[in-house]
Amino acid sequence: MIKVIAVDDEPVAHDIIRTHAEKIPFISLDATFLSATDALVYIKNERVDLVFLDIAMPDLSGIEFATMINAEIQVIFTTAYPEYALKGFELAATDYLLKPINFTRFLKACQLAEKRLQVHEGKKRNKEQALFVKDGHDWVQIKFNNLVYAKAEDNYVDLHETGKHTLTRITLTELQSKLPADQFLRIHKSFIISRQKIERIEKHQVTVAGNKIPLSKFYRDQLLQDLGSEV
Template identity: 60%
Template structure:
């Protein structure tokens, strides 16, 4: 569900957006505003995904408003002036709708906004350097990784693969909901944990120390990332 608001100094324009939004089940138009400053105050205390904002308004303009909320919400500009389009996209606007806004174009903008709300798909393979070649290692088979200086040992089922990298670089390439660093030298696959003790976890035949996380923190993390854990 997209939580949206709309800003326009013309009530008729807001009525059009409201009517369009009511036809789309995935859009909840939570509020409308006649000024950008009122909308900005609303965003400070309410969650909003998308703002439909007119560009030319008295006081705080739509462009100024977009600059203020950049990286916090998606902005879809609505305006009767196509010459503002370039500036709008410089501000990383999700879309740019020309008035009068027809329903099909409004629907397209909401679908684009919704697609940007979806988290990127987790990679299925990890590519690591092996001598002069690159290997594609299935992430589903990775048990844990152990780092030592500028090398990392990857434990894939019954195999050990040594690659030249650091544990920090490796961590940046792994899905955060599937792998966690539990020690300065270890990253583990959450789904491969067999046993959790006070100061260590068991994965296959390995006993991996816990120093960055306590057993309680690890159990809590498993619960919040969707694993079936009974604490």
């Protein structure tokens, strides 16, 4: 459930947003505010995932408000002035709705917010997760955000973390199935690397946290596609 508030100095705008919100099962409109400053106080004490935010308001504009709140809180601007759209997207707004807001457009904006929240929560969970592998007779925890790369060594895999490495009996393919796909990439038959720690991509190698890892032709095109880049 997405926790939502609306901030607009026009009461009729609250009525429209409330009517639309009641038709969407995955959002909860928990509060509405005529004053942006009152909304700021609320946000400090309550969980808020998404704000429907007017721009042209007295005392504190929606643009100013958006710069004051936690960047993890999504913003959907609601305004009668299309000239503010560019500024809104410069602030990484989830969407920009022009008044009068029809339900279809409102629903699409909420669906976009839901997708963004799911991606964010997924990344957050992955960062908190870890993998346990056997090192001799012991079990060792490998935290995903510490793992730099993994290298196949015959029937073993050498897991290189920042400042240490662990050799465990597992195939690279088995390891890949246990790692979050949005954080780790296979770039060679013998190597998996951390996506977040990539520093440079060259024709035949990738630099990952200072380590030069071979890049095979077979995986190169997929790597560039995954990263949305061209080299």
